[in-house]
Amino acid sequence: MPEISLRERAVRHLARRDHSRAELARKLAPHGSAEEIDDVLNRMHELELLSDRRFAEAWVRSKAARFGTARLRHDLAQRGVARETIDAALAVEGGCTDFDRARQVWSSRFGAAPADAREWAKQARFLQGRGFGGDVIRKVLNETPDESA
Structure with missing residues (x-):
């Protein structure tokens, strides 16, 4: 069976659901060097297949009805999303206190x-x-x- 490329692995993960850059890097880590992974992630970002902003907004939208702001912040931070991106995603959801x-x-x-x-x-x-x-x-x-x- 032929070896699956890093790019193909990344696309497969992103086809299932949005991932943060850090999550996808962690999932690809066993299959390539840090430099190769960084190149693939940069390319996915250029193609707009990988976006921490889109990931954070989707996460907040799907979880906001069940969790408080502190939990949402913590979960996103655990997934490697930057604080500014988290704040922006929470501001977008701001319809409910x-x-x-x-x-x-x-x-x-x-x-x-x-x-x-x-x-x-x-x-x-x-x-x-x-x-x-x-x-x-x-x-x-x-x-x-x-x-x-």
């Missing part, structure tokens, strides 16, 4: 206000794990549900 997303995530999971301190802590841990800040969590959990809504 962290509070609105947290309330939606909370209501789909729990739906009822915590009955005691133990339940409050459980719900707070859940929201914290989803990347919502402490002030947002307190607002969501201390809010009295509006019966008219």
